Amino acid sequence: MRLMQLAFLNFKNNLKNYLSLVLSLSFTILIFFNFQNIIYSDSFEVLGTQNKDYIDIIVRVISFVLGCFMFFFLWYSTNVFLTKRKKEIGIYVFMGLTNQKIGKMYMIETSLIGITAFVLGIFSGIATAALFQMILLAVSDIAVEIRFQVRIEPVFITAVVYLAMYLIFVIKGYCNIVKSSVLSMISASRQNEYVRQSTPVLLLKAALGACILGGGYYLAVKEGGQEVMGNVMAAVVLVTAGVYLLFGGLIPYVFQSVARNKKILYRGQRNLWVNSMIFRMKKNYRTYAIVCVLTLCSVTALATGFAMKIRHDNMVQFENTYTFQFLSDQPDIGNQAQPLIEKYSEISYRSDIPVLFLDNVNVSNRSFAGSYAVVPYSGVMRLAEQVGLSFELKEPGMDEVIEAGHLYLLSLLTDRSDITVTINGKEYRQIQETSEPYLGYLQEQAGYYIVNDAEFEAMQPFGQSLYTSNFKISDADMFEAVRDELNVLSSNTEENYTARVAVDPKSNDTDWVKVFYTLCIFLFLVFILASGSIMFMKLYNDSFEERPRALVMKKIGIDSGTLGRSIAAELGMAYILPFAVMTVSSYFSVHALEKMMHTSLFSVRIVSVLIVFAIFFFFYLISVAAYRKNVC
Amino acid sequence: MNENKVAEVKNLIKNYGTRDFTATVLKGIDLTICCNDFIAVMGPSGSGKTTLLNILSTIDKPTHGSVMLDGHDITKISNQDLSKLRRDKIGLIFQDYNLLDTMTLQDNIALPLSLNGVASRVCMQKTEELAGLFGLSDHLKKYPYQLSGGQKQRGAACRALITDPQIIFADEPTGALDSRSGKELMRCLKEVNDSGRAAIFMVTHDPYCASYAKDVYILSDGMMKCRLSRGSGRKEFFDRIMDAQISMGGDFSCD
Numbered sequence A: 001m002r003l004m005q006l007a008f009l010n011f012k013n014n015l016k017n018y019l020s021l022v023l024s025l026s027f028t029i030l031i032f033f034n035f036q037n038i039i040y041s042d043s044f045e046v047l048g049t050q051n052k053d054y055i056d057i058i059v060r061v062i063s064f065v066l067g068c069f070m071f072f073f074l075w076y077s078t079n080v081f082l083t084k085r086k087k088e089i090g091i092y093v094f095m096g097l098t099n100q101k102i103g104k105m106y107m108i109e110t111s112l113i114g115i116t117a118f119v120l121g122i123f124s125g126i127a128t129a130a131l132f133q134m135i136l137l138a139v140s141d142i143a144v145e146i147r148f149q150v151r152i153e154p155v156f157i158t159a160v161v162y163l164a165m166y167l168i169f170v171i172k173g174y175c176n177i178v179k180s181s182v183l184s185m186i187s188a189s190r191q192n193e194y195v196r197q198s199t200p201v202l203l204l205k206a207a208l209g210a211c212i213l214g215g216g217y218y219l220a221v222k223e224g225g226q227e228v229m230g231n232v233m234a235a236v237v238l239v240t241a242g243v244y245l246l247f248g249g250l251i252p253y254v255f256q257s258v259a260r261n262k263k264i265l266y267r268g269q270r271n272l273w274v275n276s277m278i279f280r281m282k283k284n285y286r287t288y289a290i291v292c293v294l295t296l297c298s299v300t301a302l303a304t305g306f307a308m309k310i311r312h313d314n315m316v317q318f319e320n321t322y323t324f325q326f327l328s329d330q331p332d333i334g335n336q337a338q339p340l341i342e343k344y345s346e347i348s349y350r351s352d353i354p355v356l357f358l359d360n361v362n363v364s365n366r367s368f369a370g371s372y373a374v375v376p377y378s379g380v381m382r383l384a385e386q387v388g389l390s391f392e393l394k395e396p397g398m399d400e401v402i403e404a405g406h407l408y409l410l411s412l413l414t415d416r417s418d419i420t421v422t423i424n425g426k427e428y429r430q431i432q433e434t435s436e437p438y439l440g441y442l443q444e445q446a447g448y449y450i451v452n453d454a455e456f457e458a459m460q461p462f463g464q465s466l467y468t469s470n471f472k473i474s475d476a477d478m479f480e481a482v483r484d485e486l487n488v489l490s491s492n493t494e495e496n497y498t499a500r501v502a503v504d505p506k507s508n509d510t511d512w513v514k515v516f517y518t519l520c521i522f523l524f525l526v527f528i529l530a531s532g533s534i535m536f537m538k539l540y541n542d543s544f545e546e547r548p549r550a551l552v553m554k555k556i557g558i559d560s561g562t563l564g565r566s567i568a569a570e571l572g573m574a575y576i577l578p579f580a581v582m583t584v585s586s587y588f589s590v591h592a593l594e595k596m597m598h599t600s601l602f603s604v605r606i607v608s609v610l611i612v613f614a615i616f617f618f619f620y621l622i623s624v625a626a627y628r629k630n631v632c
Numbered sequence B: 001m002n003e004n005k006v007a008e009v010k011n012l013i014k015n016y017g018t019r020d021f022t023a024t025v026l027k028g029i030d031l032t033i034c035c036n037d038f039i040a041v042m043g044p045s046g047s048g049k050t051t052l053l054n055i056l057s058t059i060d061k062p063t064h065g066s067v068m069l070d071g072h073d074i075t076k077i078s079n080q081d082l083s084k085l086r087r088d089k090i091g092l093i094f095q096d097y098n099l100l101d102t103m104t105l106q107d108n109i110a111l112p113l114s115l116n117g118v119a120s121r122v123c124m125q126k127t128e129e130l131a132g133l134f135g136l137s138d139h140l141k142k143y144p145y146q147l148s149g150g151q152k153q154r155g156a157a158c159r160a161l162i163t164d165p166q167i168i169f170a171d172e173p174t175g176a177l178d179s180r181s182g183k184e185l186m187r188c189l190k191e192v193n194d195s196g197r198a199a200i201f202m203v204t205h206d207p208y209c210a211s212y213a214k215d216v217y218i219l220s221d222g223m224m225k226c227r228l229s230r231g232s233g234r235k236e237f238f239d240r241i242m243d244a245q246i247s248m249g250g251d252f253s254c255d
Helices: A003-013 A015-040 A049-094 A099-139 A152-179 A182-186 A199-221 A228-260 A270-319 A333-342 A377-387 A440-445 A453-462 A476-489 A511-555 A560-597 A602-631 B049-056 B079-089 B105-115 B120-133 B149-161 B179-194 B234-247
Strands: A324-328 A347-358 A361-363 A372-376 A400-404 A420-423 A426-434 A447-451 A463-473 A497-502 B005-017 B022-034 B038-042 B064-069 B090-093 B167-171 B199-203 B215-220 B223-229
Touching (some): A003 A015, A003 A099, A015 A049, A015 A099, A015 A152, A015 A511, A049 A270, A099 A152, A099 A511, A199 A228, A199 A560, A228 A270, A228 A560, A270 B105, A324 A333, A324 A440, A324 A476, A333 A347, A347 A453, A372 A377, A440 A497, A453 A463, A463 A476, A476 A497, A560 A602, B022 B049, B038 B179, B049 B064, B049 B199, B090 B149, B105 B149, B120 B149, B120 B179, B149 B167, B179 B199, B223 B234
Parallel strands (some): A372 A447, A400 A426, B038 B215, B090 B167
Antiparallel strands (some): A324 A463, A324 A497, A347 A372, A361 A420, A400 A447, A420 A426, B215 B223
16 A cells, blocks of 8 residues: 555544544634635725725734734644654554654645645635625624625635645654654653652742733833833733743642642542643643633733724714814804805804914923914813813813813823923923813814913913814714805915814724724634634543543542543633633733723623633533543 | 352353354352452453453443342442442452552542542541551652552552452452562452451462462353362462362463
8 A cells, every 4th residue: 555545544534533623724724814805805995995904904913913823723733633643653663664654644644634624714714705704894883795706815825824834834743753763652642751840940930920920910001101012012921921930830839739738639529630630731731821821812802902992982973073163363263154054954063262372382291292272261161061061170270281182092101190281481280181072173183281261361472373163063964065165264365264174974984993893803702712722622632641541440430420520620620720810811901901092991801701701611511521521 | 148248149141242143251150258258260361250350340240140249239230339339349459550640659549538528637547557558658659650560559459448348359460560579469468358358359360379369269161160278378279279270271371
C-alpha cells in the first residue's frame, strides 16, 4: 500500500474522530470569510463612501484580530491533534517505517483535514454570507436590500491566510515527528511523570502574577490626560501576563495546599478531583489563561460596542437639538429667519443667545483644540427654558466659569479636575462642566464657557460679539425646502456676517457606528463560543487520558455515580476559574472604558457576564456529558 | 448462612460466547470461604482461575449457579447494592497494582474510605496504621511513579484493606514483582490473615506464593481437581504443591 493510500485510508476511517477538529476549523474559516466578504460586498455602499470607509477600516482591524486568533487556534488544535495521533503513528515505527515517512504520512493526513475544513468553511461561508450581512444590518437598524453575490477576492484572501497558516503547522508537525524518538512517540499520551510543582516557584509566580495583574488593573482605571492610551495599552499587556502567572502560580498553589491538608481533601469526591486538577494543571493552565483573556476581550468588545452605540445615540440627539442655527452679527437674525421657516413647517421651539468669540484663551488641560466662546449665565438659563433642557448650573462668580462641552465618542482625558482658564490674562476657575446641548451643533464646533453676566459684559472688548438663533422644525420632511429657503440669509460681507447651520434629521453620516456596534456583538459571540469550544476540546481530550483511571476506579468498587460527581466537580472548576478571573478583570477593563466614554456600562457588564456564564454553563453541560460518556 | 462463611459458591457455571459457539469456562464449582481462610487457586492457563475470581469479586456474572457474598446472592441484587457490596465488603488487589497516578500513595490508600464519607481524621489514622503494617510509612507522600513495584503492590494491598473488608481478592498479586518483593508482599498478606482482619482469596501460578496460603485449590478445565491444605510448615506445603503440579502435568502459567 502506498503512503498516500494509507494516509487516505486513515483519514477516511478516523473521520468521526477528526470531526470536532474539522468543524472547528471550518467555523473559523466561515467567520474569517464573512468578515472579508463585508469589505468586498456592495451592501454597505448605500451608507455612503465615508461610512463604507469607516466600516472597511473596522472590518480590517477585526480581520487582523481574527487572523491572530486563527493562528493561535490552528496552533492549539494541531498540537492537540498531533499529541493524540503520535502514539498511533508510533506503531508504524514497528512496521519499519522511517520517521520521515511517518512524518510525510502525517502531513498528507493533516492536509486532507485542512483542505476538507477549508472547503467546508468556504462553502458554508458563501452560503451564510447573505444571511450574515442581513443579520448585521438588521441588528444595526439599517434598511438595505441584500443581494446574493459571490466574489472571488474574499475567497482568495481567506484561502491565502488560512492555508499559509495551516501549512506552517503541518510542517511544524512534520519536523516534530521527524525529530521524535520512538519511545516518545509511543508514550506520547502517557507522560505522567510529572505531578507537583515546587512550592517556592509557584509562590514566586503567584506573587509576580498578583503584582502584575494589580498593576494592570491600576493602570486601567488610573485617571489621566493624554497618557491614558499608553496606560490602557500597558494595562492590556500586564493583565494578560498577570492572568498567565496567576493560572501558572497562584491557582496550582492553592490546589496543592488543599491536597496537603488531608482534613479538607478527604471529603466527598475531593480526593479524586482535586488531585486530578493538580495533575493536569501544568498542562492545562495555559488553556485556562487563554480562555480567560479571550472572554475578557469579548466582554470588553461588547462593552465597547454598547458604549459606542449609547454615545452615538446621545450625539445624534445632541446634534439634532436644532434643525437650523444661525451665527450672525445681526441682532434680529432670528426674526428674519422665522417667517421663512414657517412658510414650510411649524417651529417646535426657538432660542436666541448672544455669544462672544474670544481672541485669546489659554486653557490648562484643555479638551478642545478649536476656538473658544463665552455665553452669559442668564442667557443660557432663558434658553434652557425655551428649549426645555435641564438647567442645574449654579451661577459662576467673577473669576469662575462653567464649561459647556459636547459629547465625544471616545475621550482619552479622564482626569478633568482642577482646570484653570486664562482669558486675556485673567485667570478663571472651572467650577462645573455640562454637556447639555444648549447650543446644539454649534456647541460641538467650539469650546463654550458660561460666565457671570457682568463678566460677559466686561469681556466684550476682547472678542467678536455675535448672536445665535436656533430653530427646531416639527416637520422633518420639509428640511430640504426650508434649507433652500434659508440660503438667502447666509452672507459674509463687511456689513453682514451670517452663517447658517443645517442639521438633517434623517442624516446617516454616522451609521458606521451602528455597524460597529453590531460587529462588536458578533465578535463577542464568536470569542465566547471559541472560548467554550477550546475548553470543550481540551476537556474532551483529557477524557481519553482519564479512561484507564476510570477503569481502575471501577475495579476497586467506585461506582459511576461517585465518578460522575467527581467529573462534574473537576470540570465545573475548570470552567469557573477562568470565568471568575474574567469577571474580576472585566470590572476594571469596563470601568476604564466607562471613563473614556463617559457612559455608564454597569448593566452591559452585568448582562455580558451573565451571557458568558450561560454560554459557559452550556459548554460545561456538554463537556460533562461527553466526558462521562467517554469515561464512565 | 453460617456466621463464619464469607462467600459461598454453589454449582457455578460460566459460559462465554454466542449461541452458536459456547465455551464453558467453569463447570459447576462449589466453594465455601470462611472468615479466616487464605485460599490460593492454581491451575494451568485457561483453567478458569481469573474467571472464578472475577465472579466472586462481583466484576463478572455467572451463567448459572449462586454466589453468596455477605449473605447476599450477587446474581439477584441490584447494581447499586452490588456497588455498595464491592465498596464495603470486598478488597481487590491486581497484578498491575492499579494505583492512580494522579495522587500520592497516601491519597490512593485513603481513597475508598474518603469516598465512603468517613471522617478525614479516621481516614488519615487508618492510612497511617496500614502503611506501618506494610512498611510504607516513609513513602506515603510519594507518587506511584516514585515507588518500586513491591511498594506499589503493598500500597494496593493497603488500599484494599482500608475499608475493613471481609475478604480480599488478589489476582496474581506477585505476577509483576521480583521474588524478594513477592515474598515481602505475601508475608504482609499472611500477617493480615493471621491477625483475623480478612479472608484472602488469591489466584496465582506461583507455587511459592501459593505456599503462604492455608489451602490451595487446583483448578483444571473449569473444575476443582484437588485441594491441598497446609500442614506443619510452609516448606513442606510448597513441596506438596510442586508435586501436585508435576503430577497434573507441567507449569501453571497465568491465564
